[in-house]
Amino acid sequence: xxxxxxxxxxxxxxxxxxxxxxxxxxxxxxxxxxxxxxxxxxxxxxxxxxxxxxxxxxxxxxxxxxxxxxxxxxxxxxxxxxxxxxxxxxxxxxxxxxxxxxxxxxxxxxxxxxxxxxxxxxxxxxxxxxxxxxxxxxxxxxxxxxxxxxxxxxxxxxxxxxxxxxxxxxxxxxxxxxxxxxxxxxxxxxxxxxxxxxxxxxxxxxxxxxxxxxxxxxxxxxxxxxxxxxxxxxxxxxxxxxxxxxxxxxxxxxxxxxxxxxxxxxxxxxxxxxxxxxxxxxxxxxxxxxxxxxxxxxxxxxxxxxxxxxxxxxxxxxxxxxxxxxxxxxxxxxxxxxxxxxxxxxxxxxxxxxxxxxxxxxxxxxxxxxxxxxxxxxxxxxxxxxxxxxxxxxxxxxxxxxxxxxxxxxxxxxxxxxxxxxxx
Amino acid sequence: xxxxxxxxxxxxxxxxxxxxxxxxxxxxxxxxxxxxxxxxxxxxxxxxxxxxxxxxxxxxxxxxxxxxxxxxxxxxxxxxxxxxxxxxxxxxxxxxxxxxxxxxxxxxxxxxxxxxxxxxxxxxxxxxxxxxxxxxxxxxxxxxxxxxxxxxxxxxxxxxxxxxxxxxxxxxxxxxxxxxxxxxxxxxxxxxxxxxxxxxxxxxxxxxxxxxxxxxxxxxxxxxxxxxxxxxxxxxxxxxxxxxxxxxxxxxxxxxxxxxxxxxxxxxxxxxxxxxxxxxxxxxxxxxxxxxxxxxxxxxxxxx
Numbered sequence: 068x069x070x071x072x073x074x075x076x077x078x079x080x081x082x083x084x085x086x087x088x089x090x091x092x093x094x095x096x097x098x099x100x101x102x103x104x105x106x107x108x109x110x111x112x113x114x115x116x117x118x119x120x121x122x123x124x125x126x127x128x129x130x131x132x133x134x135x136x137x138x139x140x141x142x143x144x145x146x147x148x149x150x151x152x153x154x155x156x157x158x159x160x161x162x163x164x165x166x167x168x169x170x171x172x173x174x175x176x177x178x179x180x181x182x183x184x185x186x187x188x189x190x191x192x193x194x195x196x197x198x199x200x201x202x203x204x205x206x207x208x209x210x211x212x213x214x215x216x217x218x219x220x221x222x223x224x225x226x227x228x229x230x231x232x233x234x235x236x237x238x239x240x241x242x243x244x245x246x247x248x249x250x251x252x253x254x255x256x257x258x259x260x261x262x263x264x265x266x267x268x269x270x271x272x273x274x275x276x277x278x279x280x281x282x283x284x285x286x287x288x289x290x291x292x293x294x295x296x297x298x299x300x301x302x303x304x305x306x307x308x309x310x311x312x313x314x315x316x317x318x319x320x321x322x323x324x325x326x327x328x329x330x331x332x333x334x335x336x337x338x339x340x341x342x343x344x345x346x347x348x349x350x351x352x353x354x355x356x357x358x359x360x361x362x363x364x365x366x367x368x369x370x371x372x373x374x375x376x377x378x379x380x381x382x383x384x385x386x387x388x389x390x391x392x393x394x395x396x397x398x399x400x401x402x403x404x405x406x407x408x409x410x411x412x413x414x415x416x417x418x419x420x421x422x423x424x425x426x427x428x429x430x431x432x433x434x435x436x437x438x439x440x441x442x443x444x445x446x447x448x449x450x451x452x453x454x455x456x457x458x459x460x461x462x463x464x465x466x467x468x469x470x471x472x473x474x475x476x477x478x479x480x481x482x483x484x485x486x487x488x489x490x491x
Numbered sequence: 492x493x494x495x496x497x498x499x500x501x502x503x504x505x506x507x508x509x510x511x512x513x514x515x516x517x518x519x520x521x522x523x524x525x526x527x528x529x530x531x532x533x534x535x536x537x538x539x540x541x542x543x544x545x546x547x548x549x550x551x552x553x554x555x556x557x558x559x560x561x562x563x564x565x566x567x568x569x570x571x572x573x574x575x576x577x578x579x580x581x582x583x584x585x586x587x588x589x590x591x592x593x594x595x596x597x598x599x600x601x602x603x604x605x606x607x608x609x610x611x612x613x614x615x616x617x618x619x620x621x622x623x624x625x626x627x628x629x630x631x632x633x634x635x636x637x638x639x640x641x642x643x644x645x646x647x648x649x650x651x652x653x654x655x656x657x658x659x660x661x662x663x664x665x666x667x668x669x670x671x672x673x674x675x676x677x678x679x680x681x682x683x684x685x686x687x688x689x690x691x692x693x694x695x696x697x698x699x700x701x702x703x704x705x706x707x708x709x710x711x712x713x714x715x716x717x718x719x720x721x722x723x724x725x726x727x728x729x730x731x732x733x734x735x736x737x738x739x740x741x742x743x744x745x746x747x748x749x750x751x752x753x754x755x756x757x758x759x760x761x762x763x764x765x766x767x768x769x770x771x772x773x774x775x776x777x778x779x780x781x782x783x784x785x786x787x788x789x790x791x792x793x794x795x
Contacts, residue, residue, distance in 0.1 A: 376656050379656060
C-alpha cells in the first residue's frame with residue numbers, strides 16, 4: 068500500500084460531524100506539523116472545506132502510509148473528538164481508489180453543486196500548504212499535479228462546469244450580457260430590496276455596472292441599501308422617469324400586483340428613444356406585466372424563466388458526467404501505471420549498469436588488441452556498443468511498461484532479477 | 492520556393508477553408524480540447540496559401556496586378572477570410588467561421604467561373620479603374636460583413652426571446668455589438684458602393700473621351716444591376732438611419748442587411764448569364780491568346 072485516504076464528505080457524513088471535523092488554516096498547519104512528528108517520512112495533504120475534510124497520505128514501501136485506524140485516531144486527536152464517535156462515518160480508501168477520488172474531487176464531480184470550480188482552488192491551496200510545511204513528497208506531489216491536470220481536462224473537454232446554475236448568474240451572464248456588450252455605460256434600476264436583487268447587482272457591478280439607481284417604497288430603506296450596495300436612492304414617485312432612463316431593471320418588490328403594467332410601460336415607451344430594455348423580474352408575484360415582453364426592444368425575464376434556464380443548465384451538466392468520469396478513469400490508469408513503473412526503476416538501473424560494465428570491459432579488451440585505432444574510430448565503436456545495449460534493453464523495458472498498466476510488474480521483475488542475477 | 496508557390500492552386504486554399512468550416516460546424520455536436528487550434532491552423536494555412544496565390548498572380552500578371560474578374564472575387568474572399576480568422580482569434584467562443592467561411596467558399600466558387608482576362612486599361616484610366624474596383628470590393632465585403640452581423644443578431648434575438656441559455660458551441664456576441672457592426676457595415680456598403688458607381692461613371696467618361704477603350708452604355712446589364720444594387724444599399728442605409736431610434740430599428744436593420752446580401756448575390760449571378768460590354772476591350776484589340784483564355788461565359792459576353 069502506498070496511498071491512503073481518510074475522509075468525511077457531504078455525501079456520507081452529517082453536517083454536525085463535518086462541522087466538528089473542519090479545520091481552520093491555523094489548525095490545519097498545526098495538524099500537518101503533528102502528523103510529521105507522529106509519522107516521520109510519510110506524506111500528508113489535508114483538504115478541509117465546508118463540504119469535506121480529507122487526509123491524503125502516502126509512503127514508500129519501506130515506510131508505508133499510516134493505517135486507517137492510525138489516521139482515525141490522529142484526526143480525532145487533532146479535532147479533540149472521541150475516535151469512537153467518528154467510527155463508521157469516515158471513508159477510508161487505498162491506492163487506486165484514492166487517486167480516482169482525488170481526481171474526481173478536483174474536477175468538481177464530488178461537489179455538492181456538480182462541476183463547481185471553487186473546489187479546484189481549494190485543492191491547490193491544500194497542496195500548497197502541505198508543500199510549504201514540507202509534508203509532501205514524490206507521491207503526493209505527482210498525485211496532486213495529475214489531479215490538477217485532470218481537472219483542467221474535464222473543464223476543457225466537457226461542459227460540466229460551464230453552465231451556470233444560480234439565478235443571478237444566469238440572469239446576468241446568459242441574458243443581460245446577451246443584449247448588452249458592456250454595463251459601464253448602462254443605467255441600472257433596482258426596484259425593491261430583495262436578497263436576490265442584491266446578488267444580481269453584485270454580478271452586474273462585477274461586469275462593470277456603475278450607474279445604479281434604487282427605488283423602494285420606503286426612501287429610508289432605499290438610501291440604506293444605496294449606501295451598502297453603491298448607488299443613488301430615488302423617491303418611488305419617480306418610477307416612470309427612472310423607467311424611461313433605465314437600460315436594465317432588476318425588480319424584487321413584495322407587491323401583490325404588478326408594479327409596472329402594460330399601460331404604464333406604453334406611457335413611457337416613447338420617452339425611451341428606442342433603447343432596448345432588459346428586465347430581470349425576480350419578484351413573486353411578478354412586478355412586470357408579462358404583456359410588456361411583447362413590446363419591441365423589451366427583454367423581460369421572470370424568475371420562472373430564469374429558474375427554467377438554470378434547470379436546463381443543471382441537466383446539461385448531468386449529461387456531461389459520463390464524459391468527465393471517463394477522463395478521470397483514463398488519468399487514474401495513467402497515474403497508476405506510472406506509479407507502478409516506478410517500482411521497476413532500481414531493477415532497470417542495475418540491468419543497465421551491469422550491461423554497461425560488461426560493455427566497457429569488452430571495449431577495453433578490444434582497444435588493447437587493436438592499438439592502431441585512432442580516437443575517432445574508438446568513439447564510433449563505443450557508440451555502436453551503446454546503441455547495441457540500448458536496443459537489447461528496449462524490449463524488456465517496453466514489456467515492463469506495458470505490464471505496469473495492470474499493476475506492479477512483480478513477475479517480470481522477479482524473472483529479470485533471476486535471469487540476470489540482479490540483487491534485491 | 493517559386494515552384495512551390497506556383498504549385499498552389501485555388502483548390503488548396505478552398506480545401507483548407509472547407510476543413511476549417513467543418514471544424515466550426517463540429518462545435519455544435521461535441522466538445523474538443525484541440526479543435527480550436529486545428530480550426531485556426533487550417534484557416535491560417537488556407538489564408539497563407541490564398542495570399543501566396545494572389546501574390547504570385549500579382550507578380551506574374553502581365554497587365555495591372557489583380558485586375559481580372561477572377562482576381563476580384565478572390566480578393567473579396569481573401570478579405571473575408573482574413574476578417575473571419577481575426578474575429579475567430581478575438582472571439583474563440585463564437586463560431587465566426589460558420590458564418591463567414593461559406594461566403595468565402597461561394598466567392599471562390601464564383602471566381603472559378605469568372606473571366607481570368609484582365610480588364611483592359613489604358614494609362615489614362617488605370618488609376619480610375621483601380622479606384623472603381625476597390626470601392627466595389629469594399630462595398631461587397633461590407634455587405635457580407637453586415638449580413639453576417641444581421642444574421643447573428645436575429646439568431647441571438649431568437650434565443651433571448653425563447654429565454655433559453657446559449658447552445659453548446661453557439662455563443663453569439665451581444666445584440667448591442669452586432670447591431671453596431673451591422674449598422675456600420677450598411678453605411679460603409681452604401682458609401683463605397685455609391686463611390687464605386689460614380690468612379691465607374693468617371694472611368695466610362697474618360698474612355699468615351701479618349702476613344703481608346705470601349706464605353707459602356709447606360710442600358711448595359713452591368714450598369715443596370717450595379718445601379719440597382721447601389722440604389723438598394725443607399726435605400727437600406729437610409730431606412731436603417733430613420734429607424735435608428737425606434738425599438739424595432741435593430742431588427743429591421745438585421746433584415747435589411749440580409750436582403751442586401753441577397754441583392755448582391757443576385758447581382759453576381761446576373762453577371763453569369765447576361766452579356767455586357769463592361770470591362771471589355773474593343774473586339775478588334777483582342778488577341779487570339781486572350782480570347783482562348785476566356786471562360787465560356789466570358790466568350791459569350793465578348794460577342795459584339
